[in-house]
Amino acid sequence: MVKSQKKKWIATLIMASVGMALVSLFSAAEKDGIAFSASSRHFSNPKPTPLFIDFIGSCLINTKESQPGDEVAVFTSTGILCGAVAVTTAGQYGVLHVYGDDPSTEEIEGALPGEELMFVVWDSHLKTEYTLSPDEMAPVSLGSFSSSPIPVVWKADKSRYGLNLTINRLSEK
Numbered sequence: 001m002v003k004s005q006k007k008k009w010i011a012t013l014i015m016a017s018v019g020m021a022l023v024s025l026f027s028a029a030e031k032d033g034i035a036f037s038a039s040s041r042h043f044s045n046p047k048p049t050p051l052f053i054d055f056i057g058s059c060l061i062n063t064k065e066s067q068p069g070d071e072v073a074v075f076t077s078t079g080i081l082c083g084a085v086a087v088t089t090a091g092q093y094g095v096l097h098v099y100g101d102d103p104s105t106e107e108i109e110g111a112l113p114g115e116e117l118m119f120v121v122w123d124s125h126l127k128t129e130y131t132l133s134p135d136e137m138a139p140v141s142l143g144s145f146s147s148s149p150i151p152v153v154w155k156a157d158k159s160r161y162g163l164n165l166t167i168n169r170l171s172e173k
Helices: none
Strands: 006-016 019-031 034-037 052-056 059-061 071-076 081-086 096-099 117-123 128-131 137-139 160-167
Touching (some): 059 117, 071 096, 117 160
Antiparallel strands (some): 071 117, 081 096, 137 160
């Protein structure tokens, strides 16, 4: 007889001058009361800054709902990882914080004003990354989240956008 494992989600939080930001999220399995980390995130954590915008929406990968373990990341046009989130609820990517550059530092750690943002989805089952084109993104209003502009560009700090992601690349497999 196989013992079942309970799955827990563990989040690491940091405090910034503007509030709380989710920095990392990973699953852990528990067997016989001992927790084992199952964290092997595909995308690393972006560098948090005091400036951020949020996205929320659905995510479909080749006609199927995204699954826990899949990930959504956002990169600047120069390749800086400025946002990443692990899917925890099938078909939804949850709140995705995308960080802007902190003008008080020398380093460019996030998106610059007016910079186009690139969304990338990691399918953990197929071990495949998908870079989304604008036609795979659909703006949607969700509560306090307004429809995202397309193309997606860094706008005002603390903006909240709804954006559904639909990847249909069955012909590539």
